[in-house]
Amino acid sequence: VTWSAPLIPNGEVERYEIRMPDPRISHTNTSVLNRTLTNLLPFTNYSITVLACSGGGGHVGGCTESPPMLVTTLPTIPEGLPSLSVVAISESFLAISWQLPSRPNGPNI
Structure with a gap:
């Protein structure tokens, strides 16, 4: 999965979360904008979203969620x-x- 940093971050991004039905993966290296997902079932549909989460840096903070990406494994x-x-x-x-x-x-x- 590859993503871009948010255009308007809500503070400094502390982590990215990759969400699928199962599992939820926390990705704390914010300079790397990709992650290889393993142990997926073959020929299975997955809906994947990426969240950019910040502490707010004195602002409200929270997470910004990407639109879902629908993929099918080989x-x-x-x-x-x-x-x-x-x-x-x-x-x-x-x-x-x-x-x-x-x-x-x-x-x-």
Whole structure:
């Protein structure tokens, strides 16, 4: 995630907070305006906002929140693939069946 400093800070920025449904990440190095997010689920939608928080420096202080950014993580191979079931119908035909994976991790094809 990359962001810019607020155009009108409400005092000196003390930290940035990256908010997603889970987790909330506090980023105190205010000279670095990016953060790599890890342990995200594949092919999952996330709504991410960044807050610039200040102590106010004698002013009101508080946090300024960015508009939400909607992102989808990249797909990967499915997880939890069940076994195939193969039944001989005749000498030249087989019936093959399977269940969907427990976590597809991508679009259905």
